[in-house]
Amino acid sequence: MYVLNLIGFPLRLLLPLLASYCEHRPPHTMPRRARNFFIKLTYFFKQFFDPSRRAVDSNGAAPQPCMSAPKQPPIPLSTHATALLSQPATTAPPSLPLVLPAPTTPAPAPRDVEPTIIAPISASSRSPAPVPPPTSTSDSLPPTPSSQPRHFYAREMFHNAQGIIISNSQFIDASHAGSGLERLLKFSMPDAFHDSGARYPPPKCHLGTRNEYIDLITNWALEKSNRKEPILWMHGPFGVGKSAVAQSCAEALESIDKLAATLFFSRSNGDRDDPRRVFTSIAYQIATKCPSFGEIISRRMTEHPALATKSLSKQFEDLLVQPLGQVDIPGSGLEGCVVIIDGLDECRGTAEQCEMIKIIAASVDKHTTPFRWFITSRPEDPIVRTMNSSTISPVCSRVELPVSRAIDHEILVYLTDEFKLIRKDHGFPESWPSEEVLALLVERGAGLWIYVGTIVRFIKDENSLGPEDQLRIVLEFAKDVSGKIGPDNPLAEMDFFYTLIMQRVPPKVRTTVQKILLVHSVLSDDPSYVATALRLSADQLRRACSSIQSVMELQGSDLNSMEIQFYHTSFLDFMKDPQRSKDLCIYSDFLIRCRRELLVWLHEVCSRSTDSEHIVFPLGTVLPEGLSSANHYANVVAWFWGLCEVPEHPLDSQTATSLAELPFKKMLGLLGDHGELGIYDGQARDNLPAEFRDKIIREGRCPIPGCMNTGKVWILGHGENETVPRQWETLGFELENNQGLRNGKCICGAQIRRGRRPISARIARVAQFLLNTLP
Ligand SMILES: [Zn+2]
Numbered sequence: 001m002y003v004l005n006l007i008g009f010p011l012r013l014l015l016p017l018l019a020s021y022c023e024h025r026p027p028h029t030m031p032r033r034a035r036n037f038f039i040k041l042t043y044f045f046k047q048f049f050d051p052s053r054r055a056v057d058s059n060g061a062a063p064q065p066c067m068s069a070p071k072q073p074p075i076p077l078s079t080h081a082t083a084l085l086s087q088p089a090t091t092a093p094p095s096l097p098l099v100l101p102a103p104t105t106p107a108p109a110p111r112d113v114e115p116t117i118i119a120p121i122s123a124s125s126r127s128p129a130p131v132p133p134p135t136s137t138s139d140s141l142p143p144t145p146s147s148q149p150r151h152f153y154a155r156e157m158f159h160n161a162q163g164i165i166i167s168n169s170q171f172i173d174a175s176h177a178g179s180g181l182e183r184l185l186k187f188s189m190p191d192a193f194h195d196s197g198a199r200y201p202p203p204k205c206h207l208g209t210r211n212e213y214i215d216l217i218t219n220w221a222l223e224k225s226n227r228k229e230p231i232l233w234m235h236g237p238f239g240v241g242k243s244a245v246a247q248s249c250a251e252a253l254e255s256i257d258k259l260a261a262t263l264f265f266s267r268s269n270g271d272r273d274d275p276r277r278v279f280t281s282i283a284y285q286i287a288t289k290c291p292s293f294g295e296i297i298s299r300r301m302t303e304h305p306a307l308a309t310k311s312l313s314k315q316f317e318d319l320l321v322q323p324l325g326q327v328d329i330p331g332s333g334l335e336g337c338v339v340i341i342d343g344l345d346e347c348r349g350t351a352e353q354c355e356m357i358k359i360i361a362a363s364v365d366k367h368t369t370p371f372r373w374f375i376t377s378r379p380e381d382p383i384v385r386t387m388n389s390s391t392i393s394p395v396c397s398r399v400e401l402p403v404s405r406a407i408d409h410e411i412l413v414y415l416t417d418e419f420k421l422i423r424k425d426h427g428f429p430e431s432w433p434s435e436e437v438l439a440l441l442v443e444r445g446a447g448l449w450i451y452v453g454t455i456v457r458f459i460k461d462e463n464s465l466g467p468e469d470q471l472r473i474v475l476e477f478a479k480d481v482s483g484k485i486g487p488d489n490p491l492a493e494m495d496f497f498y499t500l501i502m503q504r505v506p507p508k509v510r511t512t513v514q515k516i517l518l519v520h521s522v523l524s525d526d527p528s529y530v531a532t533a534l535r536l537s538a539d540q541l542r543r544a545c546s547s548i549q550s551v552m553e554l555q556g557s558d559l560n561s562m563e564i565q566f567y568h569t570s571f572l573d574f575m576k577d578p579q580r581s582k583d584l585c586i587y588s589d590f591l592i593r594c595r596r597e598l599l600v601w602l603h604e605v606c607s608r609s610t611d612s613e614h615i616v617f618p619l620g621t622v623l624p625e626g627l628s629s630a631n632h633y634a635n636v637v638a639w640f641w642g643l644c645e646v647p648e649h650p651l652d653s654q655t656a657t658s659l660a661e662l663p664f665k666k667m668l669g670l671l672g673d674h675g676e677l678g679i680y681d682g683q684a685r686d687n688l689p690a691e692f693r694d695k696i697i698r699e700g701r702c703p704i705p706g707c708m709n710t711g712k713v714w715i716l717g718h719g720e721n722e723t724v725p726r727q728w729e730t731l732g733f734e735l736e737n738n739q740g741l742r743n744g745k746c747i748c749g750a751q752i753r754r755g756r757r758p759i760s761a762r763i764a765r766v767a768q769f770l771l772n773t774l775p
Pocket residue numbers: 702703704707708709746747748749750
């Protein structure tokens with residue numbers, strides 16, 4: 001014992017450092033195996049050398065269900081991206097910048113309460129990486145309720161790597177390094193700034209177009225117009241060019257030092273729609289513009305790192321109003337600067353959209369910030385109602401950006417320039433295309449920029465017989481569609497054009513394209529997840545995506561660096577709406593069919609496979625080179641679950657019956673080390689027919705023998721298929737391997753009562769031992 005204590009003393013000194021390192025370091029910056037190893041090691045030594053700990057355990061102290069560090073924020077999708085041309089740019093996109101924009105992941109949420117015991121393999125030591133702020137922060141934000149289901153994965157540093165050896169490593173605790181501004185940046189959305197690399201080249205007005213609106217807005221900003229209200233709201237339907245106007249205004253105001261901050265929301269492009277990162281993003285940009293504000297905010301973020309995770313109104317108060325109160329505004333150059341928020345309707349959650357408007361309006365009413373606010377959005381009902389309310393109306397001026405034939409001449413200028421570039425590239429004569437053709441295209445575009453831009457990309461499609469043939473298809477389409485919907489209905493015509501784009505994809509590839517769009521919508525916008533779920537190689541994914549390159553772009557050379565970008569949100573909206581896309585729709589029948597197919601597949605895999613090392617797929621399943629069975633299986637499980645959560649499509653009785661019979665325990669066990677999906681509670685349960693809910697997902701007392709948890713846990717399946725998944729703190733559960741107890745803890749996170757096992761368990765254990773050892 002003396003020797004043990006001799007070893008134990010220095011170890012006890014080292015342990016807090018080691019523990020702090022392992023727990024605070026973001027999981028994606030350290031190989032999971034190494035991290036788990038250190039945590040296990042730490043736990044082991046704590047168990048071994050800490051007498052108080054041993055006493056607590058043997059006395060059967062009150063269990064601490066799910067005692068774990070706060071979860072990490074979502075692992076960011078890499079942010080190398082391309083432009084979204086909601087309105088065409090003047091020149092062909094140049095090559096992408098080499099410098100990647102800064103990652104958008106928040107820093108690890110700080111702990112409000114430091115647990116004195118390290119959870120051996122707590123949920124936090126693995127890394128499904130949800131957003132939640134520390135659970136003990138009273139006003140921390142819950143996951144955005146009105147959003148689409150969002151799932152969170154961890155990315156492993158050495159994905160699928162085996163036999164990792166770490167030698168001569170030097171680990172430095174960098175969790176508190178860096179200034180408060182760096183911390184703030186991690187809680188921001190830099191990809192949504194007007195000058196971000198992810199939006200490069202940004203959609204902006206073709207030279208000489210939209211001057212009327214740009215002048216109107218800049219004059220309002222400079223207080224040179226009759227519009228005295230400090231908020232200006234520009235509304236108009238999709239594709240009319242709001243973002244392009246906002247971008248042009250941002251650049252114009254920046255050139256005269258009148259721009260405070262910008263945010264360009266995008267629902268269909270990764271990490272640019274998070275309401276919780278709006279005021280942090282604005283505060284960060286102001287901090288980079290005004291050094292005295294920057295110093296104050298940096299200090300605040302260092303002293304109170306949880307500020308960035310508070311509610312929207314608290315963030316506004318703590319990150320903008322209070323720091324600005326300490327700044328000499330007249331000398332700061334901030335007075336009258338403009339904050340531009342583009343595409344508010346694309347921010348996640350209508351309640352959050354409206355709350356933001358109210359917070360901003362209250363601020364301008366009380367003069368708590370020195371800014372003018374330019375906001376654009378579609379005229380969605382909740383936004384219109386909020387803008388029309390009696391408190392906001394007096395401080396808000398409005399501009400409509402309609403679909404208007406008044407801009408025909410601007411569209412003609414744009415088309416002329418684009419065709420000039422195509423002629424040059426292909427050596428076509430000056431006479432191509434004829435003036436009649438140009439006039440017809442302007443006529444069909446009928447003032448909708450996104451339509452005209454999509455037509456141009458369609459004509460340029462590299463996977464076609466060439467621009468002449470593509471133009472011929474457009475002209476035939478125009479003739480055909482004009483008979484169906486008449487003139488001047490570009491929104492309806494846009495749908496017909498999207499239909500044409502999808503119909504021109506060969507049927508076999510089309511189904512794959514639909515599945516890509518579906519996985520992108522319900523599971524992840526990360527191409528590597530999409531490809532793994534669908535058993536596609538990088539090359540196959542690229543080919544499929546290039547078949548619809550008029551509406552989307554796949555950047556990057558390999559799966560890990562690829563990014564999917566949509567030119568305009570309206571395409572995915574179209575593909576999800578069965579009224580608009582009819583039999584091409586990725587929701588509706590297509591989704592239901594996929595869900596059933598996946599469920600049949602899961603049943604078959606569960607019945608054929610023995611364990612996660614021996615997953616057996618149905619006959620004829622071919623995996624592309626480099627894709628492991630386990631990875632594919634894990635992503636299919638995640639995809640299937642995502643499909644079960646789509647609120648527009650509750651499960652029918654037939655599917656629910658089959659789901660209730662799924663061997664959940666085995667399904668999770670087969671995940672091995674691969675599944676890492678956090679499931680918000682209730683989402684899938686709400687989608688089940690009432691009579692099936694308790695058979696598939698329910699909350700109840702932990703059924704594991706000896707478990708000392710007194711609270712409720714999530715339970716999957718029923719009867720012999722019943723299993724307790726890993727619990728995800730207070731948020732839900734995790735689709736992960738849940739086999740076995742870890743270090744005396746139940747799978748639900750609580751302590752297991754010590755003592756003699758029941759006789760049946762002991763017999764089973766001996767039998768298993770004999771089976772394993774006998775030849
Ligand atoms: Zn339990």
